[in-house]
Amino acid sequence: MTSFSGLRAYRTDDRAALADICVRTADNGGDSRHLYPDPELMPSIFAAPYAFLEPDLAFVVDDGTGRAVGYILGTADTPRFVTEFRKRWLPLVDDRYPRPDAAPLSPSDEMIGLLHNPERMVLPELTGHPAHLHIDLLPEWQRKGYGRELMRTFLAALHAKGVEGVHLSMLTANTPARAFYDRLGFAEIEVPDPGPVTYLVRSTAADL
Secondary structure: OOOOOOEEEOOHHHHHHHHHHHHOOOEOOEOOOOOOOOOOHHHHHHOHHHHHHOHHHOEEEEOOOOOEEEEEEEEOOHHHHHHHHHHHHHHHHOOOOOOOOOOOOOHHHHHHHHHOOHHHHOOHHHOOOOEEEEEEEOHHHOOOOHHHHHHHHHHHHHHHOOOOEEEEEEEOOOHHHHHHHHHOOOEEEOOOOOOOEEEEEEEOOOOO
16 A cells, blocks of 8 residues: 655654644643643653654654644664663753752643653563654544554554564553554553553554
8 A cells, every 4th residue: 555645754844843733632632732831841752852863763744735734753762762862852951841859730840750751661561662652643634544654654664674563652541542553453561550551562564
């Protein structure tokens, strides 16, 4: 099957669009602006560092005018990504989001704590699936087949790099997302104390 014309590689001028998509899907798949007043906070954790550190694994859905309306981002090697995140990414955002020195008092405080703890992403149970990903589409572009095409492209790029397994984490409460991942062949994997998230894994080789 050939890809549709709206799928393309990430470009640096997509950065603002990626941030907007991230913000508008960061509350359990919905708009998060009421939770996180700073529009750069969630993208600084879940979108921008991937495009910055591994742009060759960033792909977008283009609406036909050059604007990105969905993306898939990730890393081929989570432990390496964590090292680079701390070394190269955190210095770029530390002034805006200094490391918290007190217990979190708001959702934003909780997210800033996550920003400064990238090592949370390295779990021994996921060693066999070293890559991980984030995928988001604006609501009006969902349920049209674009998510499957983004995933197919991303998995093929990982497979070409010799990466055999990939994982993701998702809010357990987001049942539509779980149904999407189930359809794409992801399976749940148990990890200690997962909190509000579920971890899913799959091979990069299996056909979608």
